Amino acid sequence: MAAQSTTTEVRRRGGPTKGDQREAQILEATRTLLAERTIDELTINAIAEAAGVSRTAFYFYFPTKQAVVAALLDGLWDQFGSTHGWMDTDGIDRDALLEHHRLVAAVWREHAAILTCTTGGNSVDFEPLVAWVDRAHQRLIDALAGKIARDQAAGIAPAGVDPVVLAEAVSALRDARFPEIAKLRGAAFERALADLTSVVLRVVYGRIG
The missing domain is CATH 1.10.10.60 (Homeodomain-like)
Structure with a gap:
């Protein structure tokens, strides 16, 4: 018993x-x-x-409505992490970067209502949303800066600008574009992904392929 x-x-x-x-x-x-x-x-x-x-x-x-949204954002943490494959590669690999952008746009499209809470307005000034945004930015910047540093050391990317500075510039660019890209469909969506990919490659490598 x-x-x-x-x-x-x-x-x-x-x-x-x-x-x-x-x-x-x-x-x-x-x-x-x-x-x-x-x-x-x-x-x-x-x-x-x-x-x-x-x-x-x-x-x-x-404790707050922001805490609920932060919990919802935590549920997206692994989804965003799974899009970071390009950061682990060496060299330009335009196709891999384009796929990375496509995957990120897909997460944005599916969860736009939650992610929009991080893009502006009074609420983003309060914890814990700002803490989540900071962690997400830092993870991206660390991964991208690591890739840039490797490619600079290999002579693939031009030296002269600190990898972290370049990664921060790319992060700011992405933050501005993905909310809008996720709203697009068809040819406009594909063109926006290609344009973002070209701009990122130009910033990091000085060329687009």
């Missing part, structure tokens, strides 16, 4: 708890509401009502 009781307890602990379910409801409600309004227009009351929880219950799981 003791063995059976232990097994039952393990199974019970292995499933989602009521708290897990409520947290998931808050996250999903926020995701849905952000498709209809900006984060500045979003209220905790609206999130709690859509999630089917009280305002008091909301605060048990998240």
Whole structure:
């Protein structure tokens, strides 16, 4: 009987708890509401009502609406990381960079409502959104600066500008372009990806292929 009781307890602990379910409801409600309004227009009351929880219950799981959005952004962390294949290569490899940009645009397109919360407005000035943005930028800059440094050392990329400075310039360029590129379709989308790829290669290598 003791063995059976232990097994039952393990199974019970292995499933989602009521708290897990409520947290998931808050996250999903926020995701849905952000498709209809900006984060500045979003209220905790609206999130709690859509999630089917009280305002008091909301605060048990998240201190602010920005914290909910940051949790949603954390769910995209690995998706963005999986797009970084070009950073691990040596040399220009235009096709790989174009594919990298295509994958990033796909993440932006699928999750635009969440990612738009990081692109401006009053809310981005508050933690924890700014912390997530800083971490994402730093990961990109570290990976890209490493690639640039390797290619400069190999004589593939021109020396003279610090790799970190170049990586920061590319990061700023991407931040400005991806929200708009993700809205495009068809030939306009393909042209925008190709143009971004050419500009990045020109900045880093002084040539586009």
